[in-house]
Amino acid sequence: MVRAAFQAQRSFLLLASQYQEPHKSEMVVLLKPISDKIQEIQTFRERNRGSKMFNHLSAVSESIPALGWIAVSPKPGPYVKEMNDSATFYTNRVLKDYKHSDLRHVDWVKSYLNIWAELQVYIKEYHTTGLTWSKTGPIASTVSMLSTLTSSQCPAPPPPPPLPPGPPPVFDTEGAKDDVSASRSALFAELNQGEAITKGLRHVSDDQKTHKNPSLRAQGSSARSPTKSHTPSPTSKAPPQQSYLPVLELEGKKWRVEYQEDKNDLLVTDTELKQVAYIFKCNKSTLQIKGKLNSITIDNCKKFGLVFDNVVGIVEVINSRDIQIQVIGKVPTISINKTEGCHVYLSEESLDCEIVSAKSSEMNILIPQAGDYKEFPVPEQFKTAWDGSKLVTEPAEIVG
Numbered sequence: 001m002v003r004a005a006f007q008a009q010r011s012f013l014l015l016a017s018q019y020q021e022p023h024k025s026e027m028v029v030l031l032k033p034i035s036d037k038i039q040e041i042q043t044f045r046e047r048n049r050g051s052k053m054f055n056h057l058s059a060v061s062e063s064i065p066a067l068g069w070i071a072v073s074p075k076p077g078p079y080v081k082e083m084n085d086s087a088t089f090y091t092n093r094v095l096k097d098y099k100h101s102d103l104r105h106v107d108w109v110k111s112y113l114n115i116w117a118e119l120q121v122y123i124k125e126y127h128t129t130g131l132t133w134s135k136t137g138p139i140a141s142t143v144s145m146l147s148t149l150t151s152s153q154c155p156a157p158p159p160p161p162p163l164p165p166g167p168p169p170v171f172d173t174e175g176a177k178d179d180v181s182a183s184r185s186a187l188f189a190e191l192n193q194g195e196a197i198t199k200g201l202r203h204v205s206d207d208q209k210t211h212k213n214p215s216l217r218a219q220g221s222s223a224r225s226p227t228k229s230h231t232p233s234p235t236s237k238a239p240p241q242q243s244y245l246p247v248l249e250l251e252g253k254k255w256r257v258e259y260q261e262d263k264n265d266l267l268v269t270d271t272e273l274k275q276v277a278y279i280f281k282c283n284k285s286t287l288q289i290k291g292k293l294n295s296i297t298i299d300n301c302k303k304f305g306l307v308f309d310n311v312v313g314i315v316e317v318i319n320s321r322d323i324q325i326q327v328i329g330k331v332p333t334i335s336i337n338k339t340e341g342c343h344v345y346l347s348e349e350s351l352d353c354e355i356v357s358a359k360s361s362e363m364n365i366l367i368p369q370a371g372d373y374k375e376f377p378v379p380e381q382f383k384t385a386w387d388g389s390k391l392v393t394e395p396a397e398i399v400g
Contacts, residue, residue, distance in 0.1 A: 001044065002060060005037035009067050016070075017166060019140035021133040026141055038064050049297060050276045051251050055093040056105075059112065063087035066116055073130030077123045084116035089337065089358050130394060134144075157239060253294075254278055260285045264305075272310065278307070279304070298323060317342055336360045336378075 045061035066083035098105035273289035363378035379395035
């Protein structure tokens with residue numbers, strides 16, 4: 001899939017070298033094939049969250065939108081670097097897992113990251129301020145695209161890249177500050193109950209579980225599964241808000257918990273070690289997971305609380321806000337990425353847990369002490385200095 005995406009980009013660049021820049025309406029059509037390729041790669045990663053190669057897949061998925069540099073102006077090079085940095089977050093995990101056991105993975109990391117480094121060099125030399133179109137020749141169109149494909153004997157129509165991700169949503173932070181604080185305090189109070197929190201949870205009988213009730217499954221089949229894309233097609237308007245049916249079901253080895261709103265009695269039981277949990281677009285809700293899972297992912301959630309017993313792999317929080325997590329048993333690693341506000345309550349058994357964070361703020365780890373919790377902030381700022389032989393990085397002092 002990655003090779004096909006690059007072949008598509010090469011064909012597009014060949015088109016740009018022979019034709020003049022098209023009108024915006026035509027550009028959307030020309031860019032769609034690469035957008036589709038990028039979407040295909042990202043969807044493949046989402047469908048394989050239980051894979052042992054998930055960090056490899058994530059490195060590719062997070063960086064492949066770099067092919068969208070074609071639609072970026074005036075600084076396409078820095079955009080590619082930003083996407084490469086997103087890959088580095090995951091390739092560092094690969095290096096950590098394999099640097100002492102299988103050097104093939106180390107070689108793969110070096111080779112893959114080098115792709116984007118080489119692309120930056122190419123852009124700097126030929127397209128410094130944006131894609132350079134031919135000054136002569138006809139104006140590019142879908143017809144000329146097909147003509148270029150035929151003459152270059154490319155195997156498939158070239159998919160053009162999407163625009164970079166749009167700006168983050170604008171929130172009225174002043175007006176919402178009090179509400180956020182109040183809801184956070186309430187969620188803190190719930191989580192501080194420890195195991196007593198389960199007393200308030202409603203038991204879900206078999207006839208209420210989607211994966212055990214065919215009629216519920218039929219109702220839920222109309223709800224689309226989430227597909228994550230960093231690259232909306234250029235000049236396209238955001239689609240109208242769609243409402244999705246809430247999902248709580250076991251699909252193969254994955255527990256899907258999606259689109260839950262204002263539900264504080266969500267419960268997952270009968271778990272197995274080989275299973276994973278994927279929590280998507282859940283707001284103002286609390287989920288209790290009993291037993292032992294392989295991994296848990298919280299994606300695009302707001303004001304969400306998670307209480308779980310044991311995880312043998314990783315608990316990952318991405319693209320979320322105001323998340324509360326309580327560990328009852330053990331977990332080796334918790335990853336917080338692109339998240340604003342995350343509070344983690346560790347148990348006595350999980351004090352050796354590693355916290356990995358990137359591009360996140362308002363992170364606090366709460367450690368049990370004398371029957372209560374003591375809060376420790378995770379550094380958000382760092383200072384780096386040259387000591388004469390190497391760079392030394394340490395957390396900056398937190399003001400106030």
